[in-house]
Amino acid sequence: MFGCLVAGRLVQAAPQQVAEDKFVFDLPDYENINHVVVFMLGTIPFPEGMGGSVYFCYPDQSGMAVWQLLGFVTNEKPSAIFKISGLKSGKGSQHPFGAMNLPQTPTVAQIGISVELLESLAQQTPVASAAVSSVDSFTEFTQKMLDNFYNFASSFAVTQAQMTPNPSEAFIPANVVLKW
Amino acid sequence: MFGCLVAGRLVQAAPQQVAEDKFVFDLPDYENINHVVVFMLGTIPFPEGMGGSVYFCYPDQSGMAVWQLLGFVTNEKPSAIFKISGLKSGKGSQHPFGAMNLPQTPTVAQIGISVELLESLAQQTPVASAAVSSVDSFTEFTQKMLDNFYNFASSFAVTQAQMTPNPSEAFIPANVVLKW
Numbered sequence: 001m002f003g004c005l006v007a008g009r010l011v012q013a014a015p016q017q018v019a020e021d022k023f024v025f026d027l028p029d030y031e032n033i034n035h036v037v038v039f040m041l042g043t044i045p046f047p048e049g050m051g052g053s054v055y056f057c058y059p060d061q062s063g064m065a066v067w068q069l070l071g072f073v074t075n076e077k078p079s080a081i082f083k084i085s086g087l088k089s090g091k092g093s094q095h096p097f098g099a100m101n102l103p104q105t106p107t108v109a110q111i112g113i114s115v116e117l118l119e120s121l122a123q124q125t126p127v128a129s130a131a132v133s134s135v136d137s138f139t140e141f142t143q144k145m146l147d148n149f150y151n152f153a154s155s156f157a158v159t160q161a162q163m164t165p166n167p168s169e170a171f172i173p174a175n176v177v178l179k180w
Numbered sequence: 181m182f183g184c185l186v187a188g189r190l191v192q193a194a195p196q197q198v199a200e201d202k203f204v205f206d207l208p209d210y211e212n213i214n215h216v217v218v219f220m221l222g223t224i225p226f227p228e229g230m231g232g233s234v235y236f237c238y239p240d241q242s243g244m245a246v247w248q249l250l251g252f253v254t255n256e257k258p259s260a261i262f263k264i265s266g267l268k269s270g271k272g273s274q275h276p277f278g279a280m281n282l283p284q285t286p287t288v289a290q291i292g293i294s295v296e297l298l299e300s301l302a303q304q305t306p307v308a309s310a311a312v313s314s315v316d317s318f319t320e321f322t323q324k325m326l327d328n329f330y331n332f333a334s335s336f337a338v339t340q341a342q343m344t345p346n347p348s349e350a351f352i353p354a355n356v357v358l359k360w
Contacts, residue, residue: 003191007261007312010222011183035261035312037217042190081187081215081261132187132215132312 001044002052002073004111005037013041021115022097030058030084030109035132038070038111039079046075051121055095055112056084056130059104067095067112070130072121081132084109093127181224182232182253184291185217193221201295202277210238210264210289215312218250218291219259226255231301235275235292236264236310239284247275247292250310252301261312264289273307 003013004025015023027033038054046052051074057067070082096114183193184205195203207213218234226232231254237247250262276294 005185005217005219005259007217008257008259010258011219037185037187037261039185039191077188078190079185079188081217 001041002113003037003039003041005039006033007035007037015113018097018102018112023113024057024097024102025111027109027111029107031107033109034083034085035081036070036084036111037079037081038073038113040073040075042078046115049118050115051075051118052113052115053096053121053124054080054082055097055114056082056087056109057095057097057102057112058088058109059106063104063106065097065102065104065110066092067097068130069093069095069124069126070111071126073113074118074121082130083132084130086129087127181221182293183219183221185219186213187215187217195293198277198282198292203293204237204277204282205291207289207291209287211287213289214263214265215261216250216264216291217259217261218253218293220253220255222258226295229298230295231255231298232293232295233276233301233304234260234262235277235294236262236267236289237275237277237282237292238268238289239286243284243286245277245282245284245290246272247277248310249273249275249304249306250291251306253293254298254301262310263312264310266309267307 002015002023002025003011004015005011006027012025015025018024027036036056040046051072053072054070055067056070057065060066068087070084071080073080095112096116097112102110182195182203182205183191184195185191186207192205195205198204207216216236220226231252233252234250235247236250237245240246248267250264251260253260275292276296277292282290
């Protein structure tokens, strides 16, 4: 039903089915993975009114599984690209794989897919930094980075009255940063 | 041998074979596509010493096919993610699909894969903006954006000696921007 592809590697089309409605792909050497593609094979659609939540699972320093919600696949949007590099600093989120105790190996992460009601998926919020596939999310990312920059730069802002006399130091008017 | 996946859509695993060593996937409604994944199915490897160059082909305003080299897939790196949104402003590059005269439809683009000697692939340069799958290229992109910003902001830089007296306007020391 599902395929999983790590950019640069061979496609996987045979997940481990860990429950009737739960599927898991192993991601060996996950610290060297940037992007993961999760997609429906096109053979079997989701049952009416259902879709899949896609989780990234990796072992924390003590070997415990940390789960993060990456996003969703549905019959209407049967594939998605996720960026998983950089997710390791985040905290785990609620997830439906809790009781399974997947064995954790230090270098192996997992992609987990849970088949759920679309209404249930609509109430879940994926980690923002995992979104790749839409221009919108990329634009949002860039905007956030620039906002951070403006906040950072503004914290150094001075007015002329506060300046220590030093005619050679260059200054940039703050509104130039803001307009950019 | 090859699969192609537009982020958000169903996977395609049956390209049109337009020559012994050339394969083409159609991309309907390509103006709404951001990312395309090209991958080997894992069934048949490339012959020893060979790999595939991956091209994006779209119709220009007069309906002529414009080809751009996105990158490569090989037995060692059997999949890649490419960003094709934003490529339309670029110019076409040399390509090996010339004589084929694929019929062009206004809203349909193509992904073309040409099986060639690895030595030949090594001499070809993909369009830089198509690379997605490595952190390096993302870091480079971000760095380039910040360099552009510094150049932009610096063009407004003034020293205290040049300032028009206006004690309320806020200024940011240029070295803060540079250090960030």
